Amino acid sequence: MWPTRTGRWDEIRQALQTHSQTVRDLPGVADDDSRSTLAMQFVASLRREDYYRRVQEKHIGAAKADPNSGAFDPERAVAYHLQNGDVEEAAWLVFLMTHFARPASTGWLRLTQVYGRLGQGTWDWVTVSSDPDQMIAWLAENWTNVGGKFGNHRKYESLRPDSNRNFGSVLNSYLAWIGEDGHRSFFANMVQQTGNDPTQIFDALYRSMKVSTFGRLAKFDYLAMIGRYGIAPIEAGSAYLKGATGPASGARLLFTGSVQGVAIETQLQSWLDELDASLHVGMAVMEDALCNWQKSPSSFVHYKG
Template identity: 40%
Template sequence: MRNKDAHTLELIKQGLESFAVRRDAPGIEDDAAIDSLASQIVESQRRINFVTTISERTISPLRCDPHSAMFDPIRAAVYMVQRGEIDEAAWLVFLATHFGHHVKDKWRLTRDVYGCLGGEPWSWQAVSSNLKGFLRWLDESQGILGGDDGVKRRFGNHRKYTSRSATKPNGTGHAVTSYMGWVLGAGGHQALFDGALQRSFGDSGLAFDDLYAKMGAVASFGRIGRFDYLTMIGKTGIAPLSPPSPYLKGATGPLQGAKLLFGEGKKTGVYEALMMELGNELGYNMQVMEDSICNWQKSPLAFKPFRG
């Protein structure tokens, strides 16, 4: 561990110990649990800071090219933001969120759908102006996308129950169609985000709440899909959005983590309030807290990095 991280770890551990003195937090009565949770917070902050870090560097155009092995939809989104191409940037974030990053296949599924399996890329302009053509291509490409050519293209861990189908409810076709309707109904991505910020008087948390609620119109984007999409919109600089709470309603891992930390039997709203209090005391935003508590509950007494 780097010296800077070691110092941060100690500060977090002290903060957790102090919090546990004032609040009932049975999950961190053990020193090993405190060390494990503190380590997860450091890991989560580092992972989240990564997007900010790459936005400060020169990004190769090859990161935007789905026909290149260097393709990376998140770096590509940052590249597009730097050039003022907000629609394309947000579309890349949507695709990256929908398909997810697989621990072994990486971005291969996103790359091959966006890249039309070697054809002319399915850019925002291409799909929004020819949705039927995209859906037809998606339906005809099910075999190859499913691995008939020997190439594995799997969804990321957060999206492992999602379907590639162009026609089935909650499949990729349904998700893209409903996403297009949501965004175009607002007048495009820029108008969508600007509208939420205007309604929220510029408050990034209230705007996040506004969009989180309205994104329920997008098929297959439940609690975790909406949370991941909107937090990435904020991190890539597309729009100033930040979650004001850990959004535990409908959660699995994060809610289990909160129950483990604060004890069973409380209402979800109470767990959210406690998580917000802890995050504010430690100085970490709700994305860090949500991510770290979710990973911590998988191994509460021994730190294990989870990057799948």
């Protein structure tokens, strides 16, 4: 338990019990241990959201954005570029963070070495967007020298140039989605076409995102990060349970008492909407907390990877 979060944890725990008694039964948290554990997962997810806000509130030095400085931190690098008005580089880094992800064992090492050209420069947005084949060729020549791993949610990706999940295909499809005018123009056009509702803009982007190997989770993670950093005025209004594994299992466990419980995604989403009206955590937190909770429903495990 984080001492400063005890009050919020107790508030969520009580809200879960009240919701179960007055709105809809929550058999997955009928006992105190499960209810307390889920409340703690909500707190952990909210804490991660707070972390991104705090990162953006502080001045970020240039070394945090330099992959060859020894102090590189991609999460702070995104904030650095935004503080310096470079939306393109910030959004490009969000894409790279989503693609490579961060395993608990090696952290951002793989992203750092690829982005930093193994100490020989930086594959920045201006360079890559103008000539993507240059980066693809470099990786094909140097992939065996790149250390680290892909994150757990991207564990089937490969650096091998002949893989059916090769980086070149991912990169080219991402560039095609964003378009020649770059991220700022792309997101601005989507806002203009969709309206001012952050959840509708998120949904339009989610449905339009045809990026190779980016399934439901990668799309959700990328767009959630774009929203967290304010690169686009978007927010998840749904947990996007279609095609989901962990979050859908967590929702079924919560509402039916079993990860195999019978409930279609639209029904689960309507129940999540009801629940969020009681908890006020938002769908990004809801999705993350349920995914982590269903792995260990009665004993809190802090997942960092």
